[in-house]
Amino acid sequence: MNESNFTKEEEFRDSLATVTKEGKRKWVFPKKPSGKFHHARIVVSIFLVAFLFAAPFIKINGHPFILLNVLERKFIIFGIPFGPHDMFLFALTMIALIVSIFLFTVVYGRLFCGWICPQTVFMEMVFRKIEYFIEGDAAKQRALKNAPWNAEKLFKKSSKQIIFFGLSFLISNIFLSYIIGEHELFQYIKDTPTEHFSTFLAVLIFSGIFYFVFASFREQACTLVCPYGRLQGVMLDQNSIVIHYDYKRGEPRGKIKKNSNQISGDCIDCHLCVDVCPTGIDIRNGTQLECVNCTACIDACDDVMEKVKRPKGLIRYASKNGIETGKQPIFKPRTIGYTVVLVLLVTLISYILATRSDVELSILRTPGMFFQEQPGDKISNIYDVKIINKTFNALPVKLSLQNLQGEIKLLGNDLNVGPQGVAEGKFLVILPKSEIKQLKTNFKITVTSEGKTINVIQTAFLGRVN
Numbered sequence: 095m096n097e098s099n100f101t102k103e104e105e106f107r108d109s110l111a112t113v114t115k116e117g118k119r120k121w122v123f124p125k126k127p128s129g130k131f132h133h134a135r136i137v138v139s140i141f142l143v144a145f146l147f148a149a150p151f152i153k154i155n156g157h158p159f160i161l162l163n164v165l166e167r168k169f170i171i172f173g174i175p176f177g178p179h180d181m182f183l184f185a186l187t188m189i190a191l192i193v194s195i196f197l198f199t200v201v202y203g204r205l206f207c208g209w210i211c212p213q214t215v216f217m218e219m220v221f222r223k224i225e226y227f228i229e230g231d232a233a234k235q236r237a238l239k240n241a242p243w244n245a246e247k248l249f250k251k252s253s254k255q256i257i258f259f260g261l262s263f264l265i266s267n268i269f270l271s272y273i274i275g276e277h278e279l280f281q282y283i284k285d286t287p288t289e290h291f292s293t294f295l296a297v298l299i300f301s302g303i304f305y306f307v308f309a310s311f312r313e314q315a316c317t318l319v320c321p322y323g324r325l326q327g328v329m330l331d332q333n334s335i336v337i338h339y340d341y342k343r344g345e346p347r348g349k350i351k352k353n354s355n356q357i358s359g360d361c362i363d364c365h366l367c368v369d370v371c372p373t374g375i376d377i378r379n380g381t382q383l384e385c386v387n388c389t390a391c392i393d394a395c396d397d398v399m400e401k402v403k404r405p406k407g408l409i410r411y412a413s414k415n416g417i418e419t420g421k422q423p424i425f426k427p428r429t430i431g432y433t434v435v436l437v438l439l440v441t442l443i444s445y446i447l448a449t450r451s452d453v454e455l456s457i458l459r460t461p462g463m464f465f466q467e468q469p470g471d472k473i474s475n476i477y478d479v480k481i482i483n484k485t486f487n488a489l490p491v492k493l494s495l496q497n498l499q500g501e502i503k504l505l506g507n508d509l510n511v512g513p514q515g516v517a518e519g520k521f522l523v524i525l526p527k528s529e530i531k532q533l534k535t536n537f538k539i540t541v542t543s544e545g546k547t548i549n550v551i552q553t554a555f556l557g558r559v560n
Contacts, residue, residue, distance in 0.1 A: 110317055110318075110383075110384065111373060111374040111375045111376075111382075111384055112313060112314065112317065112373065112374050112384075119314075120374065121239075122312070122313060122371075122372065122373065122374040123232040123233075123235045123236050124222075124232060124369070124370055124371060124372045124374075124390070125231060125232045125366070125369040125370045125394075126226050126231045126232070126370075127370050127388075127390040127393055127394065128393060128397075129389075129392070129393025129394070129396060129397060130393065130396075131389035131390075131392055131393050132389065132390065132393050135208075135209060135218075135219065135388075135389065136219060138209055138210075139215045139218075139219035139220075140219075142210065142212075142215055143215065143216075143219070143220065146212075146268065147268055149272075150268065150271035150272050150275070150276050150279075151271070151276045154173035155173075155486075156486075157170060157173070157175070157486050158170050158275055158276065159172065159173055160172070160272060161272065161273075161275055162272045162273060163273055163274065163275075164273065165273065167181070168514060169184065174447070175484060175485065175486060175514060177482075177484065177514040179454070179482050179484070179516070180484070183443065183446055183447075183450075186439060186442065186443050186446075187443060189439060190436060190439040190440060190443060193432060193435055193436045193439060194436055195322075196329060196432055197429070197432040197433060197436055199325075199326065199329045199330065199334070200329050200330070200331070200334060200426075200428055200429055200432060201334065201335060201429055202334070202335050202336075202411075203326070203330060203334050203335055203336030203337070203387055204322075204323075204326060204336065204385070204386055204387040205387060206322075207316065207322065207323070207386040207387055207388075208386050208387035208388045208389060209387075211386075213307070213315055213316065213320070214316075214386055214388065216265070216308060217308055217312060217313075217372070218372060218388065220261065221258060221261070221308040221309070222372070224254065224257055224258070224261075225254060228250050228253060228254045228257075229250055229254065232369065238250065238251075255309060258305055258308060258309045259301065259305045259309075261308075262301045262302075262304035262305040262308065263297070263298075263301040265301075265304055266297045266298075266300040266301040266304060267279065267283075267297060269300070270282075270293070270296075270297055274293075282294075312372075313372055313373045313374070313384070316373065316384070316386050317373060317383060317384045323383055323384075323386075324383075326383065330381065331426075331428070332413060332414045332415045333413045333414075333415050333416070333426055334413055335411050335412060335413050335416075336381055336385070336387060336411070336412075336413070337377060337385060337387050337389065337391065337392060337409065337410070337411060338377075338380075338381070338409070338410065338411075338412045338413070338414065338416075338417055339361075339367075339377050339378040339380070339408065339409050340407070340408050340409070340410065340412070340417050341378070341417070342417060342418070343359060343360050343408060344359040344360050344361035344378070344408050345359045345361065346358055346359050347359060347361040347362070347363040348361075348362070348363065349362055349363065350362055350402060360399065360404045360405070360408050361378070361408060362398065362402060364398055366394040366395070366397075366398060367391035367394050367395050367409060368391075369394070370390040370391060370393075370394045371388075371390060371391055372386075372388060372390065373385065373386065377391045377409055381414070391409050392409050392410060392411075395408050395409040396408075396409075450484075451484070452483075452484050452485045453481065453482065453483060453484065453485070453489065453543075453548050453549070454481075454482040454484065455479065455480065455481045455482070455541060455548070455549055455551070456479070456480050456551075457477055457478070457479050457539055457541075457551045457553055458477065458478050458553070459475055459476070459477050459478075459553060459554065459555075459556070460475075460476045460477060460478050460520065463475070463476050464556055465555075465556055465557045465558070466522075468524055470526075471526065471527050472500075472524050472525060472526050472527065473524075473525060473527060473530065473557045473558070474503075474522045474523060474524040474525070475522070475523050475555050475556060475557070476505075476520060476521075476522055477520065477521055477522075477523060477553070478518070478519075478520055479493070479509070479518065479519050479520070479521060480516070480517070480518045481509065481511050481516070481517045481518075482511075482515075482516050483511040483512065483513065483514060483515050483516070483517075484514065485513065485514075486513045486514070487513055488510065488511070488512055488513060489510070489511040489512075489543050490508070490509070490510050490511075490543055490544065491508075491509040491510070491511065491517075491541060491542070491543050491548070492509075492541075492542050492543070493509070493521060493539055493540070493541060494539070494540045494542070495523070495537065495538075495539060495540075496537065496538035496539065496540050496550065497537055497538055498525060498529055498535070498537045498555075499525070499526065499529055500523060500524055500525035500526065500529060501523075501524050502521055502522070502523055502524075502539070503521060503522040503524060504519065504520075504521045505519065505520040505521055505522065506519055506520070507519075523537075523539075523555060525555060525557065527557070530555075530557040530558070533556065533557070533558075534554050534555070534556055535554065535555045535556075535557065536552060536553075536554050536555075537552070537553065537554070537555055538550050538551065538552050538553075539551045539552075539553065
């Protein structure tokens with residue numbers, strides 16, 4: 095049976111399910127979902143929301159577990175500090191993240207959208223749950239919207255909007271704590287808004303944006319704004335696993351009729367898969383831009399199939415080719431290509447992290463300089479030193495010669511490198527002429543901080559042989 099036999103018309107692909115032909119918004123009242131997939135998403139969402147709210151307040155050795163200070167280019171990821179000097183590593187990580195999203199989309203469709211995306215998690219698992227609690231299920235919400243304004247409607251609508259804005263304000267402050275840290279956040283809260291007016295104004299603006307998205311814009315953020323949904327059409331193919339309606343098993347649709355010889359498919363056309371959809375689509379029409387793979391239609395259909403004593407899985411995670419042939423090939427050329435690139439990136443990032451030192455330093459003889467005559471029958475060379483401190487602590491540095499009799503004289507202040515800071519300086523290595531046996535003398539400089547050896551650098555001293 096050809097798929098065109100059950101899709102009615104392809105006109106639905108030319109318009110959005112939430113917009114009328116006149117271009118007006120069609121408000122969606124999804125029925126309250128339930129089922130094994132929904133319960134699994136609740137567990138995942140609780141973990142994600144708990145992690146989001148707790149992560150800025152977790153400390154490791156007195157420092158944040160996660161800090162994303164984009165203004166000062168200071169980042170702490172899982173307790174590991176990253177500064178401006180680590181931007182290449184940050185860029186590699188972002189590339190790896192994008193490639194991983196591409197890989198998961200090619201293989202598993204919009205799994206990210208339905209299970210992990212903050213928009214979906216907050217909308218369906220937080221704000222929508224509050225709405226169900228205050229206004230009731232879809233039928234009650236429609237009735238309340240069409241009801242005249244009275245005390246009950248005013249109370250429910252106003253209380254919902256107040257809670258929505260309060261949550262939006264809380265979320266904005268949580269995101270702010272990721273940027274400035276929890277200590278600074280609490281200090282801002284203690285101070286008056288006028289003391290940090292620009293920050294307070296930014297929080298209010300973002301609170302307003304979050305409130306608008308979750309209270310009004312809702313599914314339009316996924317279908318009109320989010321670029322990932324648009325990319326889906328490019329990345330998906332016939333073997334990508336998305337939420338599919340098994341039209342071969344379900345068609346022709348029809349109500350169950352007793353004592354009838356008419357042969358019909360498993361779909362009883364109950365419309366529940368459409369009623370529970372938060373973007374208002376009919377999954378039976380096939381893969382669509384608006385589908386975020388939230389699994390609500392799977393749970394609704396499975397519940398119906400169980401009641402009518404037919405096999406579950408009429409709507410399920412599957413590919414188009416999987417439904418056509420009954421086979422699901424996973425490893426395709428494009429999948430293998432993304433996997434190879436991702437493995438290489440992860441390997442490179444892991445190697446860099448494993449070999450990454452807390453302090454990075456270089457000592458080089460100043461270019462263009464030979465040697466200088468010094469009093470007391472001594473000569474000197476001038477060197478450049480650069481120290482990058484990748485730790486949270488200040489780093490006082492001392493230099494000493496290891497295998498030569500001589501002295502090191504700093505030109506300027508002592509070498510003290512601040513947390514996540516960079517220090518550059520110059521110093522002289524002064525040697526007695528008796529130590530100079532050849533034009534180029536190799537020697538080592540020991541770099542220490544608070545009695546601990548940080549590194550030993552080998553360099554060369556140029557001088558005239560007596």
